[in-house]
Every structure is written in structure tokens, then in C-alpha cells.
Amino acid sequence: MNNKELKKRRMWTYFIDATEELIHTEGFKQVTIRKVADKAGYNSATIYNYFGELSHLLFFASLKFLKPYFKVVTEEIKKTSDPIEKYLVAWEVFSEHSFKNPDVFHSAYLMDLGEHPESLLAHYYELYPADLLDVSDELKPALMKRNIDDRGRFAISYMIKAGVVDEDEAEELNELTNLIWQGMFTNVLNNRNRYTAEEAHVQSMKYIREIILAKTNKV
Known part of the structure; x- marks a missing residue:
């Protein structure tokens, strides 16, 4: 696995883990792209480089x-x-x-x-x-x-x-x-x-x- 792929996987887990934490603390209905970005330490635009929409983040987090x-x-x-x-x-x-x-x-x-x-x-x-x-x-x-x-x-x-x-x-x-x-x-x-x-x-x-x-x- 090259460095680019490793970075991509790492970014995915950052955002999924941030979504999971927000669900724990605030509940599903309170999760937003902006909150996930803030929790992960990035801006909202960065998330869209990896996830098409909020439902995808919620889906991945729900599996956990x-x-x-x-x-x-x-x-x-x-x-x-x-x-x-x-x-x-x-x-x-x-x-x-x-x-x-x-x-x-x-x-x-x-x-x-x-x-x-x-x-x-x-x-x-x-x-x-x-x-x-x-x-x-x-x-x-x-x-x-x-x-x-x-x-x-x-x-x-x-x-x-x-x-x-x-x-x-x-x-x-x-x-x-x-x-x-x-x-x-x-x-x-x-x-x-x-x-x-x-x-x-x-x-x-x-x-x-x-x-x-x-x-x-x-x-």
C-alpha cells in the first residue's frame, strides 16, 4: 500500500471515529458535517474529498x-x-x-x-x-x-x-x-x-x- 492510499485510509478513520464519538455524546440526529469536521480537526470541505454525503458517514459509524x-x-x-x-x-x-x-x-x-x-x-x-x-x-x-x-x-x-x-x-x-x-x-x-x-x-x-x-x- 503506497503513502497516498495510507493517507486516504487514515483520513477515512479520522472522520468515521469522529462521527462515532458525536453519536455517543449528542445522538444521531445532532450529527452534522461541520461538527464531524470540527471534531476531527479539519474543515467541512475536506470531508467531501472522502465521503459523498453525511449519510455515508452515519452508515460507517453505525456499523461500529x-x-x-x-x-x-x-x-x-x-x-x-x-x-x-x-x-x-x-x-x-x-x-x-x-x-x-x-x-x-x-x-x-x-x-x-x-x-x-x-x-x-x-x-x-x-x-x-x-x-x-x-x-x-x-x-x-x-x-x-x-x-x-x-x-x-x-x-x-x-x-x-x-x-x-x-x-x-x-x-x-x-x-x-x-x-x-x-x-x-x-x-x-x-x-x-x-x-x-x-x-x-x-x-x-x-x-x-x-x-x-x-x-x-x-x-
Whole structure:
């Protein structure tokens, strides 16, 4: 790696780390390009040499906040070999963490990042490869998927391989479960829901579990 590339990587981490610190101290909604620049010790114009827009900075910073989620889902999925239970566990952990940290999960998985969000995700792990050290090889492919539908397809692949559902049934189940979560999550994120974060998680998992068990003939 030449000096120019090293400098570029260093500048990226300066701004991402500054964004992370601002989120910690002020919250997602208070982060601005100017504040990030001031925190990192540069002017705002410099940031645009490395990031196209604020959403990209928030996306990269949000991934740093996902490490506890990655750790828990890795540990929990290892505890069962049953393909249906693996899918349920994947949803349980994702749902619980997403409702506890809606701004983080919105930025990481739903916020409009423009073109080629997958390349941004890959670039993050180039900058922070240590974030993958505690993630099992089984789950690493899923972490390289930013699209919720694609991540769901990976999670449900265990059931396809085991013959529990065929590909068409899996696609339908994936769409239904994603719609349940996204509907509840969007309402919570926009303060349009009567549920607390914990209640939203419990209610979402009630519906998701019912659909999964119905579609796999377990009820």
C-alpha cells in the first residue's frame, strides 16, 4: 500500500471515529458535517474529498455500533442445529437489537445511501477488519449483505438446505417476515406507535414466529 492510499485510509478513520464519538455524546440526529469536521480537526470541505454525503458517514459509524449485535447473534445461532430454530434465533436477536437502537439499524440497513451500498459495506470491513474477528465463518457472508431481503435469504437458507421449505416458499416467508419487522420498525422510528421498544420487539416476534411456524407446518 503506497503513502497516498495510507493517507486516504487514515483520513477515512479520522472522520468515521469522529462521527462515532458525536453519536455517543449528542445522538444521531445532532450529527452534522461541520461538527464531524470540527471534531476531527479539519474543515467541512475536506470531508467531501472522502465521503459523498453525511449519510455515508452515519452508515460507517453505525456499523461500529453493531458489534454487540454481531457478537450475540453469533453466539446464539451456535446453540442450535435445528434450521427452523436458527431462523427464529436470527430474527429474535435482530429484532431485539434493532428496536433498542433504531437510529443505528435504520442507518445500517434502511437509509438511502445512493448507488452501490454494498461497496461501502465492503470498504468498511477493509478499514476495520478486526470487527469480523469474533464472527463465525458461517455468518460472515450475511454481514456483507446490506439489503434486508438478501440478509433474510441467507438466514432462511438453512431451511432450504434441510428441505423444510422450497425456494418459492422461502422467498414468500422471507418477504412476509421482513414486512412485519419493517412495518413495526418504521412506526417506532417515526414515533407513530403506541408500543415501547420492548413491546414492539415482543409483538413483532409474536407475528414473525406465528408465520414461520405456520409456513413450516409446526402449528
